[in-house]
Amino acid sequence: EAAVTQSPRNKVTVTGGNVTLSCRQTNSHNYMYWYRQDTGHGLRLIHYSYGAGNLQIGDVPDGYKATRTTQEDFFLLLELASPSQTSLYFCASSDSTGGSSYEQYFGPGTRLTVL
Amino acid sequence: GQQVQQSPASLVLQEGENAELQCNFSSTATQLQWFYQSPGGSLVSLLSNPSGTKHTGRLTSTTVTKERRSSLHISSSQTTDSGTYLCAIHPSLLSGSFNKLTFGAGTRLAVCP
Structure with missing residues (x-):
């Protein structure tokens, strides 16, 4: 089964602070994703990538940058954190090569609080 | 864009009862994936079921692609089944965004002893 890990698991920062959320997957999946989950909105896609060096904009990208440094590692950057970015963040990965099922596998989540 | 509707929004059961959760999608x-989110x-991820019927343990999912609906049946519910069940779909391979999952709002299940 796919293994996706995230760090940190919990983070508290202040308004205007700099935050980096990390994600690593160990199954050589080509796609990786960042989602946020908020009450009343469900899970929403922030950014995604189909390989090292690639970045695609998701549905709620404002205030976020992302970088895919390797096949395994995908980072989400909040350079000027705001209270509206307080949320539960999930990373996921999937394989879109021929014959795959396109299933997405999720990490355990990072709970971010911006004071 | 793609819409995913789940029903009911919440459900309360006595332990041992069965649950039937519904997912309807617009295109x-x-x-299609069913997820469980713990409290x-x-x-x-519980099941991946784009069409037909799939079983795993006490879970059965039936997806009728032409009718754009899927169901998740939980038999003999247990208190540990309590949580939120999410349905998510990938759009058609023919669309430009087939790798983007769209989630429903979920069904919150509470199983009482």
């Missing part, structure tokens, strides 16, 4: 889907927030 063709290549893949603590962790997200676990």
Whole structure:
């Protein structure tokens, strides 16, 4: 089964602070994703990538940058954190090569609080 | 864009009862996944079922692609089944965004002892 890990698991920062959320997957999946989950909105896609060096904009990208440094590692950057970015963040990965099922596998989540 | 509707929004059962959760989606889907989210927030993939019927343990999913609906049946519910069940779909391979999952709002299940 796919293994996706995230760090940190919990983070508290202040308004205007700099935050980096990390994600690593160990199954050589080509796609990786960042989602946020908020009450009343469900899970929403922030950014995604189909390989090292690639970045695609998701549905709620404002205030976020992302970088895919390797096949395994995908980072989400909040350079000027705001209270509206307080949320539960999930990373996921999937394989879109021929014959795959396109299933997405999720990490355990990072709970971010911006004071 | 793609819409995913789940019903009921919440459900309360006595332990041992069965649950039937529904998912309806607005356009063709290549893949459909059911997830369980624990009260603590962790997200676990339960089943991947783009069409037909699939079983795993006490779970049965039936997806009727032409009617754009899927159901998740939980038999003999247990208190540990309490949590939120999410349905998510991948759009058709023919669309430009087939790798983007769209989630429903979920069904919150509470199983009482």
